[in-house]
Amino acid sequence: MARHEDGTIHYSGSTGGWGSVRGIVEVFGREWATPAALETLSRQNKPGGFMCVSCAWTKPADPHTFEFCENGAKATLWELTTRRCTPEFFAQHSVTELKGWRDYDLEQQGRLTHPMRYDPATDHYVPCSWEEAFTAIGAELKALDPGSAVFYASGRASLETSYLYALFGRVYGHNNLPDSSNMCHETTSVGLKKVIGSPVGTCVHSDFDSCDAIFFFGQNTGSNSPRFLHPLQEAVKRGCRIVTFNPVREKGLESFINPQNPLEMLSGHATQISCQYHQVKAGGDIAALIGMCKHVLDEEDKRFAAERRHVIDVDFIAQHTTGFDEFIEKVRATSWDEIEAESGLTRAALIEAAEVYLGAERVIGVYGMGLTQHVHGSQSIGCLVNFLLLRGNIGREGTGVSPVRGHSNVQGQRTVGISEKPELVPLDWIADRYGFEPPREEGLNTVKACEKILSGEVKAFIGLGGNFVRAIPEREQMEAAWTKMRLTVQIATKLNRSHLINGEVAYLLPCLGRTEEDEQATGPQAVTMEDSLSCIHGSIGRRTPASPDLLSEVAIVAGLAQATLPPNPRLKWAEWTADYGLIRDEIAAIYPEEFHDFNARMFTPGGFYRGNSARERVWKTKSGKADFTVPTQLSSIGVPDAPGRYRLITMRSNDQFNTTIYGYSDRLRGIEGTRDVLLINPREMERAGLHEGQRVALVSDAGDGVHRRVGGLKVLPFALPDGCLGGYYPECNALIPLWYHDQASKTPAAKGVPVRIEA
Numbered sequence: 001m002a003r004h005e006d007g008t009i010h011y012s013g014s015t016g017g018w019g020s021v022r023g024i025v026e027v028f029g030r031e032w033a034t035p036a037a038l039e040t041l042s043r044q045n046k047p048g049g050f051m052c053v054s055c056a057w058t059k060p061a062d063p064h065t066f067e068f069c070e071n072g073a074k075a076t077l078w079e080l081t082t083r084r085c086t087p088e089f090f091a092q093h094s095v096t097e098l099k100g101w102r103d104y105d106l107e108q109q110g111r112l113t114h115p116m117r118y119d120p121a122t123d124h125y126v127p128c129s130w131e132e133a134f135t136a137i138g139a140e141l142k143a144l145d146p147g148s149a150v151f152y153a154s155g156r157a158s159l160e161t162s163y164l165y166a167l168f169g170r171v172y173g174h175n176n177l178p179d180s181s182n183m184c185h186e187t188t189s190v191g192l193k194k195v196i197g198s199p200v201g202t203c204v205h206s207d208f209d210s211c212d213a214i215f216f217f218g219q220n221t222g223s224n225s226p227r228f229l230h231p232l233q234e235a236v237k238r239g240c241r242i243v244t245f246n247p248v249r250e251k252g253l254e255s256f257i258n259p260q261n262p263l264e265m266l267s268g269h270a271t272q273i274s275c276q277y278h279q280v281k282a283g284g285d286i287a288a289l290i291g292m293c294k295h296v297l298d299e300e301d302k303r304f305a306a307e308r309r310h311v312i313d314v315d316f317i318a319q320h321t322t323g324f325d326e327f328i329e330k331v332r333a334t335s336w337d338e339i340e341a342e343s344g345l346t347r348a349a350l351i352e353a354a355e356v357y358l359g360a361e362r363v364i365g366v367y368g369m370g371l372t373q374h375v376h377g378s379q380s381i382g383c384l385v386n387f388l389l390l391r392g393n394i395g396r397e398g399t400g401v402s403p404v405r406g407h408s409n410v411q412g413q414r415t416v417g418i419s420e421k422p423e424l425v426p427l428d429w430i431a432d433r434y435g436f437e438p439p440r441e442e443g444l445n446t447v448k449a450c451e452k453i454l455s456g457e458v459k460a461f462i463g464l465g466g467n468f469v470r471a472i473p474e475r476e477q478m479e480a481a482w483t484k485m486r487l488t489v490q491i492a493t494k495l496n497r498s499h500l501i502n503g504e505v506a507y508l509l510p511c512l513g514r515t516e517e518d519e520q521a522t523g524p525q526a527v528t529m530e531d532s533l534s535c536i537h538g539s540i541g542r543r544t545p546a547s548p549d550l551l552s553e554v555a556i557v558a559g560l561a562q563a564t565l566p567p568n569p570r571l572k573w574a575e576w577t578a579d580y581g582l583i584r585d586e587i588a589a590i591y592p593e594e595f596h597d598f599n600a601r602m603f604t605p606g607g608f609y610r611g612n613s614a615r616e617r618v619w620k621t622k623s624g625k626a627d628f629t630v631p632t633q634l635s636s637i638g639v640p641d642a643p644g645r646y647r648l649i650t651m652r653s654n655d656q657f658n659t660t661i662y663g664y665s666d667r668l669r670g671i672e673g674t675r676d677v678l679l680i681n682p683r684e685m686e687r688a689g690l691h692e693g694q695r696v697a698l699v700s701d702a703g704d705g706v707h708r709r710v711g712g713l714k715v716l717p718f719a720l721p722d723g724c725l726g727g728y729y730p731e732c733n734a735l736i737p738l739w740y741h742d743q744a745s746k747t748p749a750a751k752g753v754p755v756r757i758e759a
């Protein structure tokens, strides 16, 4: 374990490099290097190959020999594992027993092989036929009020599956279609849409080839979208400057050795990624952005007075924006003292950052969960947009705002209708095409679904992938309420905790993974997904399925729909299952602008771009312009500071994909062997009277009187700003109140959770 001078731990290597290769070997041993696995990996993220099941970063038209990263390889190998979780396994272990297992050990059992039904008499899962499962689930759904059922999607399933899933929900009679996006970039879908009229980022791949500066807020590229390090490295090499705001010094944003480059690997020569790294306080981004805007406006005043020259883009502001005057009034009225206190950064540091901005013709703003998972996350996004608008940095080549999405098709699921917000879906067209009246009232998002599960109003839950119970806040209350539901159905590849917290009637339906051959009546099928930069890619699995008893996600959704809905000749569930090209025709008919000639274009190298109005400076906002917005406060934290109260950041390690824990090595942060840790800086340790290695508990300090606690955490000195703590997601989710979420979008505020330490 490497140490800084002050005793804080860190990783002394670079991101990428040999460490990333060792990372794969450590998790998969020799299993990873079999010819079949290597063959599969060599087709990852390439035209004609399959699209990675890990992150949503874009897949270039000219891929590397191995267009994958350490974590993409782990995700693929995780699906390719030779281990199987069979009916015999379930016969040996009761559900109650399995509830005591770690998340890691549950998924270690390997791929699910048979459809299973929960048998309450024995407390075991028992095998059943697909026919039996569909019929029973259909009968349950038919007996319920459709408004009391929730159809969740986790962001991985293809556009084809997602389209059918949303259609199934609407014909059945609800818009209760929450998505993992509700815990993730919903803040973007709502916050960015409000100010620039686009719910997704405006950048395309070539923007990263021509930008002069990138401002990075709360996105951990090295662990969560490592392939993005390649364009970043290339950008730095041609002189682009990267300025990072993150409470944690994430290794990937510091330095990178490209594992695909033999010279770099042998020489150990790393590229320094960020030229400035600002350890902003958790929730301090609004203040940091206002500080930088303040310096830009000061310079505008100075240089205009001295040289009659503008540093802000006055023409763009006049022609394309609203709200500028109110915004600058707010900026001028905000003192540097307040900015320093709320951001935890000095005026000098913020001026240094703003100088990079002023020196750059073309600037991109990148962000991730560090902005979205806060109570005032939408306002942080608004402020990032304010900052970019000042110099016309949206809607020009080499500029833009670029949220980095999570799951490999999470953005696409929203594009093709998985949404609880009816106004985002062309319901009239759907009504017309299929001859039914779709529900028009707003459906339940994740937080609202949880509220109604707690109150008993939601009686059925279907999960298209994911591990909902583990991913949401308020773990204890939610787990208790979950078992009161009448019906729970989980469509999954591997066993996880959500499968063990089941309703009265419960089914576990195992599906094909994306790497596997999907053979249907008309032959092998391909599927499609949309990446973070709005490009659509075809994907073909070629591996032999993990078990002959698996069905594809399309077949499962269609099977459930057929068993539930009255016959309607326009809903061709069987034909669609036989030929996914017909589903793509349906998508093209409902979304012609984005998906015309879908079948012909799906294998375009690099994907086909579905377009973005804001990129063209067409603003689909209420005002018809891009809106400057005035934040209502400088901190994005939802409860005021108090003595002994800390802001807990729930983090992902380099050895996990969301709730899937690959192993216990967070190599890039130097944390090894355990995830039960509390990260805290040495000054705060001293103030709190803690010593390294001591076991402590975190308790909720949200002021609502509810007792929430996570114990057994080992104190580790770590370079964090004062007042901030670090812990892992999902272990710390029990500490997040359900009501603690972004004000505009209800995205749980997992990055600024109010807690106290109990020694």
Ligand SMILES: Nc1nc2c(c(=O)[nH]1)N[C@H]1C(S)=C(S)[C@@H](COP(=O)(O)OP(=O)(O)OC[C@H]3O[C@@H](n4cnc5c(=O)[nH]c(N)nc54)[C@H](O)[C@@H]3O)O[C@H]1N2
Pocket: 054, 055, 056, 071, 184, 217, 218, 219, 220, 221, 223, 224, 225, 245, 246, 247, 248, 250, 280, 281, 282, 283, 284, 285, 367, 368, 369, 370, 371, 404, 405, 406, 407, 649, 650, 651, 652, 654, 656, 657, 658, 659, 751
């Ligand atoms: N290997 C791997 N890849 C993944 C995932 C995974 O779990 N593992 N998950 C996928 C999913 S679904 C998603 S959404 C993405 C998530 O990818 P990211 O958006 O990177 O999400 P996180 O790792 O949760 O946290 C992001 C960063 O925000 C920083 N941060 C915390 N609070 C603040 C703050 O107040 N301000 C600022 N500026 N920064 C802050 C944290 O230190 C961290 O570096 O990754 C996707 N890719």
Ligand SMILES: Nc1nc2c(c(=O)[nH]1)N[C@H]1C(S)=C(S)[C@@H](COP(=O)(O)OP(=O)(O)OC[C@H]3O[C@@H](n4cnc5c(=O)[nH]c(N)nc54)[C@H](O)[C@@H]3O)O[C@H]1N2
Pocket: 107, 153, 154, 155, 156, 157, 180, 181, 183, 184, 185, 369, 373, 406, 407, 464, 465, 466, 467, 468, 471, 472, 491, 492, 493, 494, 495, 496, 511, 512, 513, 514, 553, 650, 651, 652, 657, 658, 659, 660, 729, 730, 732, 733, 736, 750
């Ligand atoms: N505290 C805290 N909480 C968070 C976050 C945080 O940063 N902090 N992040 C939030 C975010 S960004 C997200 S996206 C959510 C994630 O929430 P989810 O998307 O619900 O969770 P995952 O862990 O991605 O789901 C993993 C499971 O998906 C199943 N699976 C894997 N591949 C497939 C497949 O191809 N098909 C099907 N049907 N199933 C499959 C496997 O059974 C696996 O166990 O968590 C959120 N919760």
Ligand SMILES: [Mo]
Pocket: 180, 183, 184, 185, 405, 406, 407
């Ligand atoms: Mo996510």
